[in-house]
Amino acid sequence: xxxxxxxxxxxxxxxxxxxxxxxxxxxxxxxxxxxxxxxxxxxxxxxxxxxxxxxxxxxxxxxxxxxxxxxxxxxxxxxxxxxxxxxxxxxxxxxxxxxxxxxxxxxxxxxxxxxxxxxxxxxxxxxxxxxxxxxxxxxxxxxxxxxxxxxxxxxxxxxxxxxxxxxxxxxxxxxxxxxxxxxxxxxxxxxxxxxxxxxxxxxxxxxxxxxxxxxxxxxxxxxxxxxxxxxxxxxxxxxxxxxxxxxxxxxxxxxxxxxxxxxxxxxxxxxxxxxxxxxxxxxxxxxxxxxxxxxxxxxxxxxxxxxxxxxxxxxxxxxxxxxxxxxxxxxxxxxxx
Amino acid sequence: xxxxxxxxxxxxxxxxxxxxxxxxxxxxxxxxxxxxxxxxxxxxxxxxxxxxxxxxxxxxxxxxxxxxxxxxxxxxxxxxxxxxxxxxxxxxxxxxxxxxxxxxxxxxxxxxxxxxxxxxxxxxxxxxxxxxxxxxxxxxxxxxxxxxxxxxx
Amino acid sequence: xxxxxxxxxxxxxxxxxxxxxxxxxxxxxxxxxxxxxxxxxxxxxxxxxxxxxxxxxxxxxxxxxxxxxxxxxxxxxxxxxxxxxxxxxxxxxxxxxxxxxxxxxxxxxxxxxxxxxxx
Numbered sequence: 338x339x340x341x342x343x344x345x346x347x348x349x350x351x352x353x354x355x356x357x358x359x360x361x362x363x364x365x366x367x368x369x370x371x372x373x374x375x376x377x378x379x380x381x382x383x384x385x386x387x388x389x390x391x392x393x394x395x396x397x398x399x400x401x402x403x404x405x406x407x408x409x410x411x412x413x414x415x416x417x418x419x420x421x422x423x424x425x426x427x428x429x430x431x432x433x434x435x436x437x438x439x440x441x442x443x444x445x446x447x448x449x450x451x452x453x454x455x456x457x458x459x460x461x462x463x464x465x466x467x468x469x470x471x472x473x474x475x476x477x478x479x480x481x482x483x484x485x486x487x488x489x490x491x492x493x494x495x496x497x498x499x500x501x502x503x504x505x506x507x508x509x510x511x512x513x514x515x516x517x518x519x520x521x522x523x524x525x526x527x528x529x530x531x532x533x534x535x536x537x538x539x540x541x542x543x544x545x546x547x548x549x550x551x552x553x554x555x556x557x558x559x560x561x562x563x564x565x566x567x568x569x570x571x572x573x574x575x576x577x578x579x580x581x582x583x584x585x586x587x588x589x590x591x592x593x594x595x596x597x598x599x600x601x602x603x604x605x606x607x608x609x610x611x612x613x614x615x616x617x618x619x620x621x622x623x624x625x626x627x628x629x630x631x632x633x634x635x636x637x638x639x640x641x642x643x644x645x646x647x648x649x650x651x652x653x654x655x656x657x658x659x660x661x662x663x664x665x666x667x668x669x670x671x672x673x674x
Numbered sequence: 675x676x677x678x679x680x681x682x683x684x685x686x687x688x689x690x691x692x693x694x695x696x697x698x699x700x701x702x703x704x705x706x707x708x709x710x711x712x713x714x715x716x717x718x719x720x721x722x723x724x725x726x727x728x729x730x731x732x733x734x735x736x737x738x739x740x741x742x743x744x745x746x747x748x749x750x751x752x753x754x755x756x757x758x759x760x761x762x763x764x765x766x767x768x769x770x771x772x773x774x775x776x777x778x779x780x781x782x783x784x785x786x787x788x789x790x791x792x793x794x795x796x797x798x799x800x801x802x803x804x805x806x807x808x809x810x811x812x813x814x815x816x817x818x819x820x821x822x823x824x825x826x827x
Numbered sequence: 828x829x830x831x832x833x834x835x836x837x838x839x840x841x842x843x844x845x846x847x848x849x850x851x852x853x854x855x856x857x858x859x860x861x862x863x864x865x866x867x868x869x870x871x872x873x874x875x876x877x878x879x880x881x882x883x884x885x886x887x888x889x890x891x892x893x894x895x896x897x898x899x900x901x902x903x904x905x906x907x908x909x910x911x912x913x914x915x916x917x918x919x920x921x922x923x924x925x926x927x928x929x930x931x932x933x934x935x936x937x938x939x940x941x942x943x944x945x946x
Binding site for chain 2: 389390485489490491492493494495496497498499500533534535540543547577578581582585586614
């Protein structure tokens with residue numbers, strides 16, 4: 338028997354679309370110098386946020402972001418029944434250490450940089466399924482913790498290639514509820530893991546673009562929506578290289594008419610900020626969604642967006658072992674109704 | 675090989691071709707000029723130190739060792755100040771190849787992992803690049819020594 | 828004495844070769860690979876007698892790059908082999924390069940203790 342809310346191969350449509358009632362975005366200094374400074378709730382000017390280690394700083398950033406989303410919605414921490422969150426670090430420590438002080442049940446998620454869409458999709462299913470009535474979904478990344486885990490120590494004299502991306506120091510959190518007013522999550526498409534043989538860790542956009550396009554194509558097929566249904570389709574962190582590839586793949590896969598398409602990794606920084614191909618990291622799509630994008634929806638400048646957060650699922654171990662980079666993308670449709 | 679595997683292989687090849695057309699190439703000429711100028715300049719500093727040491731009456735070998743030690747100090751110090759990675763971003767191999775780059779590869783991970791303690795943080799991580807580098811250098815030198823013994827013997 | 832411009836030219840050229848390797852080969856080549864390549868390459872060229880002429884021409888331009896460190900290891904080994912035979916093969920290289928190695932370890936540790944990464 339087909340599940341009642343399942344659509345097509347990989348999608349779900351919500352009967353009572355969960356409402357995004359409150360959200361917050363917190364970013365680091367570099368992100369604060371970008372084009373969206375006025376749309377973030379808090380820009381801290383020191384990467385350590387007063388903490389002793391970068392890991393503690395990342396955890397604090399996530400914790401403060403979730404707390405901010407809670408207080409913006411005029412709630413207290415215990416009002417949140419469940420917290421869904423993830424980050425890029427081994428054993429998702431930024432998330433678990435942040436949850437230690439928030440004190441509500443936690444489901445920790447890992448989807449690399451696709452985590453924000455993953456947590457929104459799971460949160461929406463739990464709320465629409467009637468299991469919870471108020472859930473927070475969030476994700477974060479910190480440039481310095483990611484660099485030292487995935488690449489080189491920050492002080493090592495390494496030359497970046499033009500396809501490399503800058504891991505964003507940013508976090509985003511949203512509160513989903515059964516009732517309330519605000520933009521709603523109407524449906525979601527969960528992505529398959531796709532690997533087209535790319536192995537350059539300094540070019541994640543190329544590794545992730547096929548996953549993003551696969552999920553977007555499946556989304557339209559599963560939900561029988563026209564490809565120009567959305568005011569904006571925004572991928573997570575493909576960067577300039579991945580975005581250019583995605584646009585070519587749209588044509589190849591017959592996604593016509595071309596959707597109005599952009600990428601959080603391309604949007605987050607100005608070209609003058611020396612970030613090569615753009616931003617990456619869980620915090621990139623999380624902060625862009627919970628900052629500028631949802632703001633534009635509330636202002637009515639956009640009514641339907643599809644967030645397609647993309648993740649490269651490799652680890653330093655698989656890189657050393659010469660594996661190619663598997664990638665994933667989850668799509669979440671957010672609409673004003 | 676199954677049909678689906680073959681199809682996947684073709685897909686991978688096609689996609690790689692597409693990636694190569696889109697992916698920006700490094701600015702080779704600009705990078706090379708930077709590497710040449712910075713690398714050359716670092717060596718000039720070394721030569722100045724060596725000339726000074728020899729003018730003070732040091733032998734060639736001692737002068738060379740002194741130069742190495744001072745250059746290593748400079749590389750380590752600039753890394754500590756947070757300057758060396760800025761140079762490296764532009765100079766590429768120009769600041770990797772000289773012995774100052776070797777010092778950088780020791781200090782950068784050592785500093786980065788300080789919070790994990792002075793033994794398994796600084797102490798262990800400082801050799802993450804230097805260790806393999808010395809390893810291959812030692813092995814090559816020992817092999818060459820043994821070959822010489824064999825050839826002569 | 829080696830003129831400064833020769834040190835500049837030889838040292839610059841050695842670095843330029845490294846840059847070409849990084850830009851034109853696989854993206855998985857890291858600075859670590861470059862360092863290993865240079866120390867090993869220098870040691871081998873030195874064993875073949877090809878590195879000493881470069882040192883004559885370029886002075887610090889050939890000794891400051893890490894290939895010069897490989898050269899030092901090989902020359903130390905070869906010299907010790909003459910004197911001590913097989914024992915020299917194991918002790919000569921490190922003896923010759925001891926100053927540099929100890930300086931790298933000690934300065935590396937001291938700097939890491941004094942400074943914190945700026946990010």
